[in-house]
Amino acid sequence: MNTTGIQIQSVDKSFGRGQARTVVLKKTDFAAETGRLTMLVGPSGCGKTTLLSIIAGTLHADGGAVEVLGQRLDRMGADAVARFRSRNLGFIFQQFNLIPTLTAAENVSVPLVIQGFGHRHAERKAREVLDWVGLSDHVNFRPAKMSGGQQQRVAIARALVHEPPIILCDEPTSSLDSENGHHVMELLRKAATQKDRLVLVVTHDNRTYGFADHMAEMEDGRIFRTLTTQEEIRAHHPPGS
């Protein structure tokens, strides 16, 4: 059953002061449900990443309500938000952000270690998830020894290892070729549908739009259109367009 996992209401965000002040989000509303792959799309500079950062609790909104899994993040302190993130959110970054001196298994185990699990347990779990993303033979590889696609799959494993109900992805395919990008999106879709997760993907890579169940389109700091079915998405963004 799909339930609302993220509910953003009338959120404002600006950077700078005085004449240098730039308004990025203007009374933005957004919602996303579990069990679906939601895409937040729009041109560069429209405020997608800022909205994602606010949803993740890594950036404070100037005003409005930020509710994730029924918790008002905008009313929580920094440490409480950090604890909330460690339990409920998985992250996939554009630049992968894998620690170069750790092996794939060690990188994947990091979220569990942050939660206080022992290294042995965490690495055993990490190996299982690496197997799920098809990297069982790369567990002891360091990031520098892996391709971009493999690194992103390690990042996906890292986002999934602690079984969070929400996965937040920032341009997960922009550093990848189309074959690897396709493979990564398949994994993310599988992650969303198999375990009733909410997967939110911020992207402007139109090659991936076909994987979305739900799409919010942004422009100038506002969501100007929401497409709630795959048919609607295909209608507005035909494959190959």
Add this chain to the structure above:
Amino acid sequence: MIRIALKMLFGDRGKYVMLISGITFATLLMAQGMSLFCGLMSWTYSTMRNVNVPIWVADPKVEQCNDNKPMRDTDTTRVRSVDGVAWAVPLYQGISMARLADGASKMITLIGLDNNTLIGAPTRIIAGRLEDLRMPNTVILDDFGVERLSAGRACPIRVGDVFEINDREARIVAICQSYRSFTGGPYVFTTYDRAVQYAPNQRKMLSFILAAPQPGLTDQEVAQRIAAGTGLAAFTQHEFMWSTILWYIKNTGIPINVGTIVIIGFFIGAAISGQTFYSFVLENTRHFAALRAMGASSGTLCAMLLAQAVLVGFIGYGIGLGLVSVLGNNLLRLGKVPFLMLWQITAVVGGAVLVIVALSALIGILRIARLEPAIVFR
């Protein structure tokens, strides 16, 4: 998370080595400087260490054990008459020249011991016999003297050899080990009467009176009685040692020179470590931000930085102290350089290294504390 922190550190070999080098260098400079200082200070009271008696009595104007303000021979009797004194004997100390068979001269520190008791005689005789000092024109030479007086000879000077002090014969009857003197001249021990014959004649010749308390009395108590009863200066061995050290600290440039080395060591270590650690944190900012985004608290990130800094400090400190020990115990001693590494030095240097790593970690912590985890999305 500490394990992850250490793996991050070990993985960046260049910075890891640089950080350890900085701490090692700082430890080396500080520990070596302090050990040289303590070694030099221990040389200043080496006469006391060689003679080793409980109470030293001197002219009231004497401030340290190398200061020679002669007293009258009758002062020894006055000291003996003080209540609580078990015994009191005269001691001559002076700088003389030893003239070798080839005509060369070497500076020596001449010590004249009580004729009857030989109190204060060297305890570590490595060749010959102490008792032979009772024979005419005899002396005991220390091992450093063997080295100094043997220069230019086909074979080292030894027991039975003769040299001259102030045109008088001095026959070596024993070789002893002794602590090196601050003036650099080897120690030559003889009897008091013979010493005053060797030394250039003066109206008064008595350098010090050595004394000991009767059983049941402390050194300090009897020293106070001697000072009160005779008007002379009387010190316990401990008091005279510190009086000597403080005199050299106040009246020479040694502490400033050594202190400068120690301070430079501290600042070089702090600068290298602080700068390198900051650079390490800067390069890993994205990774720390990612960890923070994934839920690591500020406290956890600070603990990671502290663990990295403390480990580097611990390794650098260990290597630095090891190097100082090797240098001090082998190279420096071979080169006749004063060197005394006390446990207090290792503790003080350890404390200074702790301050350096704390400052280095603080620089990183301040950076991490201002870290916006949102930068991982940029």
